[in-house]
Amino acid sequence: MKKLLLAALLIALIVVAGGLWLIRTNTLAPDATASLDGDADAGALIFAAGGCASCHGTEGGSEEERLVLAGGHAIDSDFGTFYTPNISPSEAGIGAWSLEEFANAMVRGVSPEGQHYYPAFPYVAYSRMELQDVADLWAYMQTLPESDTASRPHDLPFPFNMRRGLGLWKLRYMPDGWVMTGEDSPERGRYLVEAVAHCGECHTPRDELGGLITVDWLGGAPNPSGEGSIPNITPGALDWSAEDIAYYLESGFTPDFDTAGGSMVDVIHGTSQLPADDRQAIADYVKAVPAVE
Known part of the structure; x- marks a missing residue:
C-alpha cells in the first residue's frame, strides 16, 4: 500500500510538473x-x-x-x-x-x-x-x-x-511561420499584412477558442461589436485591382467613389503615412492570397 501511495504521489507530481511546463511563459x-x-x-x-x-x-x-x-x-x-x-x-x-x-x-x-x-x-x-x-x-x-x-x-x-x-x-x-508561403507570396507585402499591420486579426474568422482559422485567411469575419461583419478581402470577394487597393490605403476612396468607414478610417490614417511602395506591396499581397469564396 505504501508503494502504491508513493507511486501515485510521483505520478501526480509528474502531471503537475508537466502541466506547469506547458503553461509556462516563453521569452x-x-x-x-x-x-x-x-x-x-x-x-x-x-x-x-x-x-x-x-x-x-x-x-x-x-x-x-x-x-x-x-x-x-x-x-x-x-x-x-x-x-x-x-x-x-x-x-x-x-x-x-x-x-x-x-x-x-x-x-x-x-x-x-x-x-x-x-x-x-x-x-x-x-x-x-x-x-x-x-x-x-x-x-x-x-x-x-x-x-x-x-x-x-x-x-x-x-x-x-x-x-x-x-x-x-x-x-x-x-x-x-507565415500563413502564405511559396514563390507566389510577395515578401514585403506578406511581412506588412501578416506581421506589422496584423490585417488577419480582423479579416480572418476565429474558432470557439478565439484562434484564427487560417484556412480562411482574410476571408471575412463577424464584427466584434456585433454590428455587421468584417469583409472578405481575398480575390474570392474583392474584385479591385492592386492599384485600387493601394489608392484606397492612401486616400480612403473606393473604386466606386465611396469612402472608408468604421475602423478602416483609423487603419487608413496609418497606411496613408507609409511609402507608396509599402502600400503597393500590401495590395500585391492581397491580390495574391488564395481566394475564399
Whole structure:
C-alpha cells in the first residue's frame, strides 16, 4: 500500500510538473536585443503601419491627442471585455520597461512580470516581426507624450480571467511561420499584412477558442461589436485591382467613389503615412492570397 501511495504521489507530481511546463511563459534569449539600436524615424513608420494610435490613442482626438497613448478603449469579445492599456512612456505606462521587456511583450506576449498577455493584444501577428523593427518602434514610442492615466483592468468572467491557461492557448495558436508561403507570396507585402499591420486579426474568422482559422485567411469575419461583419478581402470577394487597393490605403476612396468607414478610417490614417511602395506591396499581397469564396 505504501508503494502504491508513493507511486501515485510521483505520478501526480509528474502531471503537475508537466502541466506547469506547458503553461509556462516563453521569452526571448536574454541577449536577443542587447546589440540593437532603435531608429525613431524608422519606428514612426512601424507605428503607423501597426495602427497603434487607433487602439491606444485618444479616440476622435486631434493628431497630437492621438499620440497620447493612454489606452482605455473597450474591446468586446465572447470572452468578456478587454481594455487597451496605457503604453505611453510614463510610469503609468511602459516608461519603466526595458527594450528586452518590450520585445517580449510584442513577440512573445509576456509581461515584464512574467504573465501571459491576452491575445486581444495582437502578439500572434507581431511574433513574426523582426526584432530590429521592434527596437525602432520602441525608440519612436519613447518620443511620445506621457500620460499618467492608470490602465483599466479587463472585465472577464471565470475562467477567462485566469491567465495561466493562455500558455496552452499559445501552444495551439502561436504561429511557427507565415500563413502564405511559396514563390507566389510577395515578401514585403506578406511581412506588412501578416506581421506589422496584423490585417488577419480582423479579416480572418476565429474558432470557439478565439484562434484564427487560417484556412480562411482574410476571408471575412463577424464584427466584434456585433454590428455587421468584417469583409472578405481575398480575390474570392474583392474584385479591385492592386492599384485600387493601394489608392484606397492612401486616400480612403473606393473604386466606386465611396469612402472608408468604421475602423478602416483609423487603419487608413496609418497606411496613408507609409511609402507608396509599402502600400503597393500590401495590395500585391492581397491580390495574391488564395481566394475564399
